[in-house]
Amino acid sequence: MLLPHINTPRCTGCGWCVAACPPHVLSLQVVSWRKHSVLHEPDACTGCSLCARRCPFGVITMIKTPSPLAEVPSPP
DSSP states (O other): OEEEEEOGGGOOOOOHHHHHOTTOOEEEEEETTEEEEEEOOGGGOOOOOHHHHHOTTOOEEEEEOOOGGGGSOOOO
């Protein structure tokens, strides 16, 4: 599964990625008077990469993560 990785120090908090996210799993968070994007619901992310394509500053990259279903051992 692909999930967005946000380079927080470079994120300007413009919100374009949040607006482009169809399942609405990204949000803007304020830390020390500075906004940046946060993936708040990784389980609901579809991996569509619209957020990464819409980011005007190129701070979002899609990274491959293990599927949660792949980690569940099958019954004996």
